[in-house]
Amino acid sequence: MTADGFACRYVIEILSDYLEDALDASTRQDLEEHLAECDGCTVYLDQMRLTIRLSGKLDQDDVPEPIMNVLLNAYRGEST
């Protein structure tokens, strides 16, 4: 861990790009070295991953029945 610009405060701002695989190779390597030594950022990254995983379970589609009925009527070829 170094006290330079690669501090946790800045590291967390590039973790999304890391997860998106959008970092250049050298930044990625610096980041991984930082993560290897920094518990706080590792936990933070785990929480980002958890956020994404749990968000995928939020999916709950419901279409109001009156709208569904209009669409089903159109689908049946009835006038709307």
Add this chain to the structure above:
Amino acid sequence: MIDLHHPDAALVAALLLRDETAFRDLVTRYHRSFITVARQYVSSSAVAEEVAQETWLAVIRTLPQFEGRSSLRTWIFTILTNQARGRGSREHRIVPLSSVIATDGEAAVDASRFLDASHRWGGHWANPPRRIENLPEECLEGAETMAALRRAMAALPDSQQRVMWLRDVKGWTADEVCAALDLSEVNQRVLLHRARSKVRAALENQLESDLSR
């Protein structure tokens, strides 16, 4: 007629045969995403809902012409974005880029959680997040956690919410989201980063309260 080996061939066939269950499933799966995407181009949620409904009518009308050059989803959402763009331009709505990328310089985590610059380890965690993996799964995915997540997402600025909804809730790829919302790769990433950072913070708050119970 589409190739029988196309991954959506069975679905398209069912839809062309007026299979109401297949149609209902399709509407259920995409209707909310229709409104989400349309809202990027039009002035209000009510107009976005109209665009969504008009798109379904267009899908019904043009489905016999689907040739299977892309997935059915991509084809459907191309119709949607065209409808939404057309409606938006008739509304003379110009989407200012500044509204898409808010330049508020918001940080992912409040600065007070880091050591200040005068410290030898300035910028490093003063108050790091705590491990949560020892929380039981039923707590992680419990109703309270999911409700907190839902609230956090609902509180996001529209542009961030749209991107996170499509990426993380609906599982779209970055390319798909850029195409549907007319965003550059970079803007898409910035919006996603801000959105996920805020939702993570809300999740951390919720789980912290579970940890200290």
